Amino acid sequence: MHPTPAQPYDGSRDREIETLAEFDEVVSAHGTLAHHRVQAVDLTDRTDVLLSVDTTGAVFLGCPMDPRAAAGVRAAGALVFPPVPGLPFDPYRGHVYSPEELFASLDEGYEATPDARAYAWFRRTRADGDVFGSMLRAVHDDSVSDALDELLAGAQVVGVMGGHAMARGTQEYAGAARLGRELTRAGFTVATGGGPGAMEAANLGAYAAPFGDRMLEEALLLLAKAPSFVPSVTEWARAAFEVRERWPGGGASVGVPTWFYGHEPPNPFAAHIAKYFANATREDGLLARSNAGVVFLPGAAGTVQEIFDNATPNYYESRGAPTPMVLVDRAHWTERLPAWPLLRSLARGRSMEARIALVDRIDEAPQALKRLAG
Known part of the structure; x- marks a missing residue:
């Protein structure tokens, strides 16, 4: 008996499953996993289920499972992307991070935390140019x-x-x-x-x-x-x-x-x-x-970049109607880093002109946002 090849990906999918409780709910309610996406769920205790339900066109992203289950779902037409051992992060994660997760082991010093270890891995793999490392980073960022x-x-x-x-x-x-x-x-x-x-x-x-x-x-x-x-x-x-x-x-x-x-x-x-x-x-x-809308507090190069990163889609209306932009601290944005005159010149005569404001104090920003959105 020859294994069934994985189904060609045509862009269709059913539900994304991101927890074991969701997995059990779907199997109980529908009796099938066909065309579902199962993301970073530990399925080591669900071997019998995996070998008994339809998994045609399903995709399992970083789901630990018994080798028999992995072989079985592949033979039934699923794609299995196995967990990658030794990483300080999960590239297939189904949820954003929490502070507790990133700062785990802080009692041992920041260097012991998952956040610091992920940064160390990033520096190492970016320096050696490994295509596998860059692929894992891309998959992680898309999952996030x-x-x-x-x-x-x-x-x-x-x-x-x-x-x-x-x-x-x-x-x-x-x-x-x-x-x-x-x-x-x-x-x-x-x-x-x-x-x-x-x-x-x-x-x-x-x-x-x-x-x-x-x-x-x-x-x-x-x-x-x-x-x-x-x-x-x-x-x-x-x-x-x-x-x-x-x-x-x-x-x-x-x-x-x-x-x-x-x-x-x-x-x-x-x-x-x-x-x-x-x-x-x-x-x-x-x-x-x-x-x-966006409030821009005083900053340096990164904040200047963010102002004009936001101004560009507002200028071209590439995301629909322009969203409000409020710059805080007149002296900062007109004298120290004069982003406001350029922003105002860009906006002149365009619909974004009514959606930008410069205020002196932080406590003026909420009212300015409200006014621009009205």
Whole structure:
């Protein structure tokens, strides 16, 4: 008897299955896995099921399973992409990361965490040019994008962009935190670049949203003990987890960091962390998903790049109607880094002209967003 070849991929699929509970539910309700996608689910205890149901056209992505089951589903016409041993990450993951996952083993020092180990793997494989490593990075990033789309379906997302250098304990950091809190309380999902500085502050504000106002003021004092991730990421991260432990159950927000800037750790206040290897994919994806507008806090080269990455689709209306853009700190964006005059010149005479604003203070940003969206 010859094995049945895998079915040609024609773009059709049924349900994506991302947990063992979903797997059991589908099998119980429908009795088939034909044309389903099963993503990073441990199926080592489901051998009898796999050998008894129809798996024609199914795809198993990184699912541990008994060798008999793997051979059986392949013979029945499924594609099996086995787990890759020895990796510090799962390229087929079905969900975005959590802070607890990325910072596991922090008690042993940041270098022991999955986040730091993934960065070390990235540097090593990028340097040696191994095509297998680049393929694994691409598969991982596409899996993260798929998970992020599922997470944000139906959400009104406001992006908050700004530099990593903004230190805890400063007025600027506190202002960015209050911005994140106000946006979250207004019903928006705050999304940032997921790193330290202004990004962390906005995610912290979102975390503080369900609590009374005093909580944020006390949290800011606790965090000021470790103002920067330099020189110690370990102490910086421990201070954040101390806040989370003291006030559990904070509000949810999204961080979208990258291992490309691996010297910058992700911040622990974003409940959902979509971390990428490819910075270009991360940048474009974060801005494209900020469907309710973007606030640009003072920053340097990275933030300037984000302003014009966002301005381009607004200029051409390639994503539909332009989304609001609010730049904060008039002196910064007209004198130190004069991005505002160029942005205003680009917008002149186009529909995006009514969707851009420059404000002096962070606390003016929410009202500006509301005005531009109206």
